[in-house]
Structures are given as C-alpha cells and as structure tokens.
Amino acid sequence: MTDPQDEPGRIEALLPWYANGTLSAEEAAEVEAALAADPLLRAHLARIEGERIAAIESAEALPLPSSRMADRLFAEIAATAPSPRPSWLGRLFSRFGEQIASLSPPQLGLSTAAAALVLLVVGGALGGLVARHEVTGSYQTASGETAVNPAGAYLLVTFQPEATAAEIEQIIGSVGGSIVDGPRAGGLYKLRIGDATMSQADRKAKTDKLTTANGIVKLVIAAP
Numbered sequence: 001m002t003d004p005q006d007e008p009g010r011i012e013a014l015l016p017w018y019a020n021g022t023l024s025a026e027e028a029a030e031v032e033a034a035l036a037a038d039p040l041l042r043a044h045l046a047r048i049e050g051e052r053i054a055a056i057e058s059a060e061a062l063p064l065p066s067s068r069m070a071d072r073l074f075a076e077i078a079a080t081a082p083s084p085r086p087s088w089l090g091r092l093f094s095r096f097g098e099q100i101a102s103l104s105p106p107q108l109g110l111s112t113a114a115a116a117l118v119l120l121v122v123g124g125a126l127g128g129l130v131a132r133h134e135v136t137g138s139y140q141t142a143s144g145e146t147a148v149n150p151a152g153a154y155l156l157v158t159f160q161p162e163a164t165a166a167e168i169e170q171i172i173g174s175v176g177g178s179i180v181d182g183p184r185a186g187g188l189y190k191l192r193i194g195d196a197t198m199s200q201a202d203r204k205a206k207t208d209k210l211t212t213a214n215g216i217v218k219l220v221i222a223a224p
Contacts (some may be wrong), residue, residue, distance in 0.1 A: 020222040023205040151196040154223035
C-alpha cells in the first residue's frame, strides 16, 4: 500500500469520498491511517462533514411549492410521456386518468417552484403508490407489503428541474434503485441502491453513475 504521507494531496482529495462512505476498504484504511497521523487532515475532514450536514439542512429548509399547480403538472407529464409502451410511472399516472384527460396541456416553463412540484409529483408517486403495485422489469419497487425502509445502502438525491419523469425513471433503474422516502423539503429523496451487505466498491460505482448523470441528477450525498 502507498504510504499516505507520501501523497498528502491525493489523500486530501479522497476525504469527500471517505465522508460519504464510498471508498473501497483499501482506500478507507489508507485515509484512516493518514488521519491518525495528521491533525490538519482531521480538521479538513471535520470541515467537509460540517459542509455536508449544512447542505442537507439547507435543502430541507427550502419550502415546497403550493399543490395548486399539481393538476397542470400532471397533465404536462402525461402529455410528454412515451406513448408506445407506457412505463410503470405512466401507469401510475393513469390512476388519475379522468382528471388528467379533462385538462389541456399547459404551455408552462419550468420555473423553480414548478420544477420542485414536478419532483413532488414524481416522488409522491414513487414513495406512495408504487409501494402498492407490482412492477416488472429491472426497476425495483420502493417497498413490499411488509418491508418499509428495510436495511440497506441509501443515498439522498435531488433532480435537475428540467429532468423528465422518464429520465428520472431511467437513471434510478440503471443503478437498481428505489425511492423509499420523499420528497422532503427542498426536493430531497432517499434512494435505496442496495442491501446492507453492498460492498464499498459497488456503492461508489453507483454513486459515481448518479453523480455523472448531471443533466438529470443535481445532488448526490450519503444518507445520514
């Protein structure tokens, strides 16, 4: 193993991943050895942890928009959903078919509030209705009939305002994920990406995949 004191810059660069719990076992051990020997690194890690907690608290402090825009946004999402083979999310929205059918598709740009409400709509469907429906394919349901927030590997995520329902469905499905909680204030969702025995390498790979999809995913942080 490389002596961590030989590469202080590299160890410092690994600290955010260490704080998120996404390093491999070997990398984590290397960082821990460096932390034990270097009080400056420990102070830097404490700052990173403080910033991570502050980011979560700031996001949760943001108010959710009024639900009075929900009808128009349901219609917009339904109008833009793929028609040949409706996705599981589209089937969820069909539950509101009569209400949606009576509305005209709004010519509405996604302002910040509207975008947050899209997240509310998508997350509410995921976190509530999907738990009561059997979903086929690679995408996993949020929970079974008796399992609510089972032990596992979790992340907190927010989505870009311009991300579509289909894009959100695709990126979550690509990591075998499921939303088990949310939306919280600020548009935060708790995403289950695996069971409690998931390796650090697998966790890091899935976190990286979500992070690099920055056209869809806005923020990825370890669930506290």
